[in-house]
Amino acid sequence: MKLTTREDKGIVILEPKGKIMGGPDATLLHDKLHEFISQGKKKVVIDLAKVDWMNSTGLGILISGLTTMRNNGGELKLANVTEKIQSLLTITKLITVFETFESVDQAVGSFN
Amino acid sequence: MGLLTLVASVYLVCGIVLFFLGITILSEDYRGRLNRITSLMLFFAGSGPIFAAFGTILKAGGLASTTSVFYTNIFFLWELFFPQLLLFSLVFPVENLFLKKHLRAKILIFTPHIFRLLLVLFLYQPRNLINLSSLENVSGLGGFILQPVTFVLKFLSLSVEVIYRFHLQFFSIINLTYLFLAVLFLYQGTRKLTQSRLKTQAQLVTWGIRSAAGLYAVAFILPALTSLKIPDSLRYALTIGALLIGSGSIAWSIIRYRFLDIRTLVRQSLVYSLTSALLLGIYFLLITQLSNLMQTLLGRRVPILEIGYLILAIFLFQPIMGWIDELVKRLLLKDKADYRIMMEMFSRKIISILNLDELNRTIFEALKKEMLVEEVYLCLCDAKNGRFSLFSEDKNLSFPEDDHLIQELRLKDRPFFLDELSFEKDTPLFKTLSDSDVFLIVPIYSSEEFIGFFGLTKKITGLKYTYEDLTLLKVLANQFVVAYKNAQLYQESLEKQKIEEELLVAKQIQLGLLPKAFPKGKAFELSAYTQPAHQVGGDYYDFLERSDGSLGVAIADASGKGVPAALMVSLLHASLRAMMKNKFEPSETISNINQLISSSVSDGRFATMFYGEFNPHTRKLSYCNAGHNYPIVIRKDQKVEFLKTGGLILGPFPEATYQMEEILFESEDLVFFYSDGLTENFNEKQEMFGEDRLLELLLENRKLSCEELKELIVGEVENFAHGISLYDDFTIVILKVL
Numbered sequence: 054m055k056l057t058t059r060e061d062k063g064i065v066i067l068e069p070k071g072k073i074m075g076g077p078d079a080t081l082l083h084d085k086l087h088e089f090i091s092q093g094k095k096k097v098v099i100d101l102a103k104v105d106w107m108n109s110t111g112l113g114i115l116i117s118g119l120t121t122m123r124n125n126g127g128e129l130k131l132a133n134v135t136e137k138i139q140s141l142l143t144i145t146k147l148i149t150v151f152e153t154f155e156s157v158d159q160a161v162g163s164f165n
Numbered sequence: 166m167g168l169l170t171l172v173a174s175v176y177l178v179c180g181i182v183l184f185f186l187g188i189t190i191l192s193e194d195y196r197g198r199l200n201r202i203t204s205l206m207l208f209f210a211g212s213g214p215i216f217a218a219f220g221t222i223l224k225a226g227g228l229a230s231t232t233s234v235f236y237t238n239i240f241f242l243w244e245l246f247f248p249q250l251l252l253f254s255l256v257f258p259v260e261n262l263f264l265k266k267h268l269r270a271k272i273l274i275f276t277p278h279i280f281r282l283l284l285v286l287f288l289y290q291p292r293n294l295i296n297l298s299s300l301e302n303v304s305g306l307g308g309f310i311l312q313p314v315t316f317v318l319k320f321l322s323l324s325v326e327v328i329y330r331f332h333l334q335f336f337s338i339i340n341l342t343y344l345f346l347a348v349l350f351l352y353q354g355t356r357k358l359t360q361s362r363l364k365t366q367a368q369l370v371t372w373g374i375r376s377a378a379g380l381y382a383v384a385f386i387l388p389a390l391t392s393l394k395i396p397d398s399l400r401y402a403l404t405i406g407a408l409l410i411g412s413g414s415i416a417w418s419i420i421r422y423r424f425l426d427i428r429t430l431v432r433q434s435l436v437y438s439l440t441s442a443l444l445l446g447i448y449f450l451l452i453t454q455l456s457n458l459m460q461t462l463l464g465r466r467v468p469i470l471e472i473g474y475l476i477l478a479i480f481l482f483q484p485i486m487g488w489i490d491e492l493v494k495r496l497l498l499k500d501k502a503d504y505r506i507m508m509e510m511f512s513r514k515i516i517s518i519l520n521l522d523e524l525n526r527t528i529f530e531a532l533k534k535e536m537l538v539e540e541v542y543l544c545l546c547d548a549k550n551g552r553f554s555l556f557s558e559d560k561n562l563s564f565p566e567d568d569h570l571i572q573e574l575r576l577k578d579r580p581f582f583l584d585e586l587s588f589e590k591d592t593p594l595f596k597t598l599s600d601s602d603v604f605l606i607v608p609i610y611s612s613e614e615f616i617g618f619f620g621l622t623k624k625i626t627g628l629k630y631t632y633e634d635l636t637l638l639k640v641l642a643n644q645f646v647v648a649y650k651n652a653q654l655y656q657e658s659l660e661k662q663k664i665e666e667e668l669l670v671a672k673q674i675q676l677g678l679l680p681k682a683f684p685k686g687k688a689f690e691l692s693a694y695t696q697p698a699h700q701v702g703g704d705y706y707d708f709l710e711r712s713d714g715s716l717g718v719a720i721a722d723a724s725g726k727g728v729p730a731a732l733m734v735s736l737l738h739a740s741l742r743a744m745m746k747n748k749f750e751p752s753e754t755i756s757n758i759n760q761l762i763s764s765s766v767s768d769g770r771f772a773t774m775f776y777g778e779f780n781p782h783t784r785k786l787s788y789c790n791a792g793h794n795y796p797i798v799i800r801k802d803q804k805v806e807f808l809k810t811g812g813l814i815l816g817p818f819p820e821a822t823y824q825m826e827e828i829l830f831e832s833e834d835l836v837f838f839y840s841d842g843l844t845e846n847f848n849e850k851q852e853m854f855g856e857d858r859l860l861e862l863l864l865e866n867r868k869l870s871c872e873e874l875k876e877l878i879v880g881e882v883e884n885f886a887h888g889i890s891l892y893d894d895f896t897i898v899i900l901k902v903l
Contacts, residue, residue: 108893109773144794
């Protein structure tokens with residue numbers, strides 16, 4: 054997984070690319086989120102457009118990202134959820150926990 | 166050749182040996198205090214036999230009576246040996262603190278002997294120097310003033326005369342006292358030593374001095390204190406023996422422990438030629454004695470015998486010289502050959518050491534014992550976490566992880582002295598090293614990668630590190646790295662092996678968690694299959710017979726793989742089994758398990774789980790699906806349904822709520838439970854097995870028995886993957902309603 058970050062209207066947008074598989078990916082995302090929290094940036098959108106595959110550990114990374122943000126009074130939303138990930142979220146019922154949006158703009162807009 | 170001349174030659178050789186030892190030690194490093202003291206002592210010791218030799222020659226020439234007292238008494242110069250010995254005992258092996266502070270004490274040590282020398286050389290007849298009677302004759306006021314002076318002078322001259330008369334006896338006692346004190350100081354110094362090699366050497370010196378003192382006592386004190394008369398020649402022989410033993414032991418130990426690392430060739434040939442000369446003297450002496458003996462026995466000279474002696478001498482001479490040569494090389498002198506020996510010894514030793522601690526011990530020992538380094542520190546980078554640790558044989562030192570000195574050291578590729586560093590002198594590591602008296606740094610490289618360094622303090626001998634030392638240290642560091650890497654690999658493989666063994670046990674335990682026998686009923690049929698991708702896995706299935714006759718079916722998949730997932734499986738197993746004591750609905754069971762799991766896991770770990778209870782009488786299945794892959798229901802009429810109802814995955818959300826659903830089955834209906842490892846199997850073309858393929862297979866083969874269907878699916882998956890190893894654990898459970 055490669056991770057690029059950008060900001061839009063004070064909202065952090067994370068753009069992972071490739072497969073989210075766990076191992077180093079987990080610490081990478083975890084550290085990034087903590088970095089933003091310490092900077093007071095607590096609104097995060099993860100753009101999943103370029104994530105083509107996610108295993109259970111990858112899902113775990115998203116979950117711990119979500120709980121990290123929420124425990125620190127922040128929020129994490131998902132955008133551009135691909136069909137595969139959508140079905141994964143559906144099966145695991147995580148769709149009820151994550152707020153998902155069709156586009157990054159919608160996700161960013163939802164914070165207002 | 167007269168006997169006396171021979172004796173004189175032997176004396177001379179002894180004296181020259183001692184003299185040359187002195188010169189050798191002095192030339193090694195004339196600025197070294199211990200060297201200066203030792204060589205001066207050897208000069209004094211050597212002067213004894215040399216004077217004795219001259220005395221003997223004079224006596225042989227019948228000139229003794231005609232020589233002046235000055236020339237006879239210059240002989241006593243050699244006795245300066247005793248104060249010099251005392252001085253030596255105060256600086257060897259460790260310099261006496263008192264002497265270090267009060268340098269004048271040194272003069273005090275020499276005062277009696279210098280006074281005595283002046284006495285025997287110039288003042289032995291004080292009356293010759295000052296005509297006292299002329300003073301006595303001065304009258305009047307001058308006489309009155311001079312009277313006390315005359316009196317004092319008279320007293321002085323009288324006491325000098327008395328001392329002169331008894332100076333032999335008197336100084337025998339003084340010399341013996343000096344000897345005694347020297348032995349005492351040496352003994353004390355030796356006791357404080359901890360370095361075993363130095364200790365042995367100091368003990369050798371003490372032993373030598375003691376023996377010398379014994380011989381000297383027999384030669385001088387015994388005759389002085391008793392009426393025993395000892396012939397002069399024996400007394401000289403004893404004295405020279407004492408000198409040789411005493412000085413020899415000192416010279417030996419000084420050479421042996423100080424001369425480890427300088428050019429030896431010169432010394433070797435010197436000692437070699439001196440011993441040859443000594444041996445030659447002994448041979449001649451023996452031959453002359455034998456000739457004389459034969460002459461007396463036979464009454465005349467037999468030239469043929471002398472030739473025989475000569476041949477015998479040559480015959481014996483060669484092997485004995487060879488033997489001495491060996492001995493000299495082996496015992497007395499160690500040099501470049503030593504480095505080769507040490508390297509060879511070291512590589513032979515470490516090649517077989519696979520224990521890291523033992524390896525460190527060996528290198529510490531080699532550097533301390535063979536190179537005589539006072540203390541050795543080793544700094545090594547832990548391959549696992551990249552952190553450096555600094556330690557010596559008996560203590561660990563710490564320094565901050567990001568110390569700049571380490572970065573600086575990375576740039577050095579050869580041994581260097583700590584004080585050569587121009588910067589990074591204020592880092593904690595630098596301070597730790599200099600506080601520990603570390604002097605020389607030898608970087609350790611493993612194929613271009615800096616992995617640490619040796620920190621060496623000064624040598625025990627106080628000598629400098631030579632160019633050869635630095636080369637040797639570099640070679641040793643390289644040898645050490647090879648052994649270190651080997652040991653590390655071995656250790657890792659051991660650890661791996663241990664983990665493998667533990668995993669094998671874990672696997673057995675996990676297999677034990679699976680139901681051993683499948684419940685049997687008239688209304689249903691069961692089959693199950695599970696295969697972990699690794700030794701242990703995160704998949705789990707279970708069958709439980711409830712008290713109301715219904716059948717509990719569980720399938721779960723812990724996130725991740727391997728040991729962490731397997732631990733979660735144990736937790737799921739235990740939680741589910743614990744729930745069975747109560748009459749909970751499946752949704753309650755799942756909800757309770759979720760709360761149990763939540764309190765024990767963190768970091769986004771979770772499990773998906775399906776739990777249902779099938780009542781064979783009513784053919785009703787009530788179930789709750791906590792985020793697990795939807796189990797597939799294939800109805801008799803090929804209709805497909807999915808068991809979706811339930812709630813969130815187990816673990817991250819303790820407050821999650823769960824729904825339950827009841828569905829009614831008819832005969833020949835089939836429920837296929839599985840974990841995502843089945844559908845997410847990949848083939849060579851990176852295609853996924855997928856749900857569609859599974860559905861197709863199920864529909865086509867729905868009429869097979871549970872067992873047959875299971876075999877078929879497993880076979881299909883294996884065919885599909887075609888030798889590609891499992892990426893994830895996969896599990897199948899099939900329930901068929903009869």
